Every structure is written in structure tokens, then in C-alpha cells.
Amino acid sequence: MIEIQRVYDKEPAKGSVFLVDRLWPRGKSKSELSLDGWVRDAAPSDELRMWFGHRPERFSEFARRYRQELDAHPDALQPLLEAAADGPVTLLYAAKDTRHNQAAVLRDYLEEKLR
Numbered sequence: 001m002i003e004i005q006r007v008y009d010k011e012p013a014k015g016s017v018f019l020v021d022r023l024w025p026r027g028k029s030k031s032e033l034s035l036d037g038w039v040r041d042a043a044p045s046d047e048l049r050m051w052f053g054h055r056p057e058r059f060s061e062f063a064r065r066y067r068q069e070l071d072a073h074p075d076a077l078q079p080l081l082e083a084a085a086d087g088p089v090t091l092l093y094a095a096k097d098t099r100h101n102q103a104a105v106l107r108d109y110l111e112e113k114l115r
Contacts, residue, residue, distance in 0.1 A: 001015075001084075001088045001089070002080075002084055002088075002089045002090075002091065002107045002110055002111055003015075003088070003089070003090045003091070003107075004090070004091045004092075004093060004101075004103040004104055004107050005090050005091070005092055005093075006092070006093060006094065006095070006096075006098065007019070007025045007028055007033060007092045007093065007094050008025070008027075008028075008094070013090035013092065014088045014090050015083070015087050015088025015089050015090055016036040016037075016083040016084075016086070016087065016088070016089045016090070017033070017034065017035050017036050017089075017090045017092060018035065018036055018037045018038070018039050018079070018080060018083070018089065018090070018091055018092065019033065019035055019037075019038040019039070019092045019093075020039055020042055020043055020091045020092065020093055020102065020103050020106055021040075021043055021092075021093055021094050021102075022040050022043035022044070022045075022046065022049065023094075024038075025094035026094070033092065035092075036083065037079050037083075039076060039077075039079055039080060041073060041075075041076035042070070042073075042076045042077055042080065042106060043102060044062075044065075044066050044069060044102050045069060048062065048065055048066060048069065049102075054095055054096070054097055054100065054101070056097065056099075056100045059100040062102075062105075063105045066102060066105050066106075067105065067109060070106070070109055077110065077113070080106075080110055081110065081113060081114065084110060084114055085114070091103045091106060091107055
């Protein structure tokens with residue numbers, strides 16, 4: 001089971017916890033997050049992230065392009081796939097939009113790979 005959660009949520013994350021943003025979240029110290037890993041290379045490229053700009057109308061195209069990036073870098077996903085094979089995983093992200101973000105795309109992508 002793979003869940004996603006904002007880094008700013010108060011509830012504790014379940015299982016292995018990974019930050020999946022390319023940039024460190026503002027206002028959070030490393031000790032606050034208690035991470036099992038920070039998988040920057042599994043995050044969208046800077047170019048794609050800037051193009052998307054968290055604009056919901058671009059989300060479907062963003063998801064398509066992001067999946068292409070993930071296909072091109074399968075080694076970046078290895079820590080996440082290994083952790084998910086052992087138990088629950090939580091992917092942390094900083095975006096305000098809880099539906100239109102890279103963690104949602106990544107979760108769906110990883111779940112497809114695990115099937």
C-alpha cells in the first residue's frame with residue numbers, strides 16, 4: 001500500500017516515509033520529517049515542474065510527461081519499490097493541491113509497477 005501525504009500535515013505518516021520533491025520543503029527541518037529517504041531523482045525534472053506550475057488544467061499533460069521521465073529513470077524508483085514490497089509506504093510532498101501533484105502520479109505509477 002502506497003499513500004501520499006503533505007509534509008505539513010500533522011498526522012504521522014505510515015510505514016516507510018520518503019520525500020518525493022526535488023526541493024526541500026520550506027519551513028521543515030530534516031529532524032522534523034523522520035524520513036527513510038529523500039528520492040529527488042524520482043521527482044519531476046526542474047523543467048517539467050516549472051512548466052506545470054501547479055496549474056490544474058495542465059495536470060493530465062504533466063502526468064503524461066512525468067511518466068515518460070519515470071520510464072527513462074527506473075533506477076530512481078528502486079528504493080520506493082523495495083520499500084513497498086516490504087510494507088506500507090508514504091510519499092511526502094509539499095504542494096498545496098492534494099489532487100494535482102507529482103506524488104499522486106508517482107503513487108499510481110508505482111502501484112502499476114508493483115502489480
